[in-house]
Amino acid sequence: MCLAIPVQITSIHGTEADVRVGSIVKKASLWLTPQAKVGDYVLLHTGYAIAIFDETEAEETLSLFREMAEKMEEQ
């Protein structure tokens, strides 16, 4: 029930945004994330965007995983 899905904002109208999940377009309320911008990935839960994803952090975490994978191959 705490299920939340990452979606991308395609347009914003007041406190409401159109968001895309794959090819599906949905609505998301931005009441809880008023600073969200078009293009942002947000976490959609029960109709509300509850968090904005930080893509830089995502990249950093992934490069850490890549390093760990490479280190293992060297061993």
Next chain:
Amino acid sequence: MTVTDDFRRSELVAGLVSSINRHAGKQARFMEFCGGHTVAILKNGIRQLLPPALTLTSGPGCPVCVTDNADLDKAIALTKLPNLILTSFGDMLRVPGSSSSLQEARAAGSDIRIVYSPLDALELARSNPRKSVIFLAVGFETTAPGVAASVLQAKQEGLKNYYILSLHKLCPPITKVLLDSGEINLQGLICPGHVSAIIGSNSWRFIARDYSIPCVVSGFEPLDILQCVDMLTQQVAKGEAKVEIAYRRGVTPQGNQTAKKVMEQVFQPAAASWRGVGEVADSGLALKEEFKDFDAELNFDFDPGPTRTHKGCICGDILRGVKTPQECRLFRKVCTPVSPVGPCMVSSEGSCAAYYQYGGENA
């Protein structure tokens, strides 16, 4: 999509697993608080990737499952009143209350609608001005801010027929109760990712500090969970207990300040009843005085009748992490997703349903 798909890449699994193996020492038990994690762990076969020294235990993190029979009975009793629409997330409908379920009440003629969001309930209230529309507000800190926002919106619009039955529950207080009970011995806590997106990882600091238990907030993709287990294992190996985040793209130490503010504007902490645990002070949310007009419990007269528990169902023990679904005599034999005896078999995040579907060890 970088924020999800890349965190499922199978070629990155081995590096994390090898780090976990390198750091794992003596036996350690980690609890995944969240039912969403239980599902992800079983579905992705994470347990089979871990060394035998590590055990993962499911916790109380399923809002549907922890809803007490007495509270569910209230919702069912409300639906018997005239001119009323009860709206609920779909997962709640099949949960057996003391003597019936919302689904049975609906079959008997009650107007019960499944909604995906409190915003759908608001819309129903607008389009049915002569009916009272109640939203059955079940959920943790992930869900409560949205419900709070819906109440603010209803107030702004001057809607007089929108109500909520607040059965919200808070995660850090129940974790403290479980640890204080001494029933479980944990070496690490896999903290809920979406709850923490709201409350922030700092909310778990008291666990690391007061109980010397490492806490790591995890996302829900396979690599997130492996990174979390790796971080916990490393803390155990070093004898540390601190709060870390294995889900940095979605969670910060402070959480979502706007969401917290909205939640605090509308709700205040209140006692709540948890299945298997009982009443816990300040572990739920009640509407504040200025929003009492939206409180279903205060504005309707209803009689939930006597509370009964389901014989043989050990959901309570499972939610406290002291038993597993396989230890329930009814599991798979009498209790199945088609004819569930307890909520843990109904909810898509319930441990019994997850073990049934994805086959936990020996299930």
